[in-house]
Amino acid sequence: MFPFMKFTDGTITVRAFEFGDEENLHAAIKESLPELSPWMSWANESYTLETARNFVAVTRAHWSNGSMYSFAIVDANTNEFLGGCGLSHIHPVYKFCNLGYWVRTSHHGKGIAGRAAKLIAKFAFEKANLIRAEIVIAVGNEASKRVAQKVDAHYEGILLNRMTVGTAIYDAHMFSLLPSDFGLVAKL
Numbered sequence: 001m002f003p004f005m006k007f008t009d010g011t012i013t014v015r016a017f018e019f020g021d022e023e024n025l026h027a028a029i030k031e032s033l034p035e036l037s038p039w040m041s042w043a044n045e046s047y048t049l050e051t052a053r054n055f056v057a058v059t060r061a062h063w064s065n066g067s068m069y070s071f072a073i074v075d076a077n078t079n080e081f082l083g084g085c086g087l088s089h090i091h092p093v094y095k096f097c098n099l100g101y102w103v104r105t106s107h108h109g110k111g112i113a114g115r116a117a118k119l120i121a122k123f124a125f126e127k128a129n130l131i132r133a134e135i136v137i138a139v140g141n142e143a144s145k146r147v148a149q150k151v152d153a154h155y156e157g158i159l160l161n162r163m164t165v166g167t168a169i170y171d172a173h174m175f176s177l178l179p180s181d182f183g184l185v186a187k188l
């Protein structure tokens with residue numbers, strides 16, 4: 001579908017995961033488990049370097065067949081690994097997707113998630129022919145809700161039993177980003 005891509009705003013760069021990211025990815029997740037694990041099912045004590053290796057390989061395969069686009073977030077100047085974000089659950093008919101993000105704990109509070117969200121939403125609309133990106137946030141995840149608000153995502157309400165994390169079931173806030181938010185025209 002697409003070659004592996006990268007985008008930058010001068011402060012952060014988002015780029016397709018690369019072989020060689022495994023150790024940085026693993027270290028960032030280990031560092032951030034207390035903040036990640038309440039909200040992401042994959043973030044738990046059993047996340048190993050091998051898990052990171054598998055993730056990088058699988059995610060590159062998904063990118064190549066157009067089913068999911070996962071990006072590493074790195075510092076645009078130092079290349080330090082900062083987190084991950086991506087477009088998943090891409091609907092082939094209705095052309096919407098889920099937009100997700102996480103940032104390593106040592107770099108929280110610097111606006112990184114919002115920067116990443118904007119860069120990959122633009123990719124979704126400009127390159128991937130999508131017309132809607134959904135940011136689905138468990139009720140209670142105030143930091144993520146704040147990110148969605150700060151990128152001026154449209155708030156559409158609360159969906160019941162819309163999210164699971166491990167065995168926990170959550171209602172979820174639904175936010176959306178649209179091509180028009182980036183001065184683009186939605187077209188099929």
Ligand SMILES: CC(C)(COP(=O)(O)OP(=O)(O)OC[C@H]1O[C@@H](n2cnc3c(N)ncnc32)[C@H](O)[C@@H]1OP(=O)(O)O)[C@@H](O)C(=O)NCCC(=O)NCCS
Nearest residue numbers: 035036039101102103108109110111112113142143144146
């Ligand atoms: C959500 C997350 C991606 C935010 O990343 P970030 O780059 O630190 O985002 P920001 O720098 O914009 O900071 C988050 C905002 O939430 C606020 N915030 C943080 N914790 C909060 C809390 N418990 N209650 C209310 N607001 C909170 C911060 O004050 C900040 O808002 P401000 O800029 O108005 O002060 C990060 O916290 C994270 O990785 N969390 C775990 C994974 C996750 O939840 N991902 C999203 C799944 S939908």
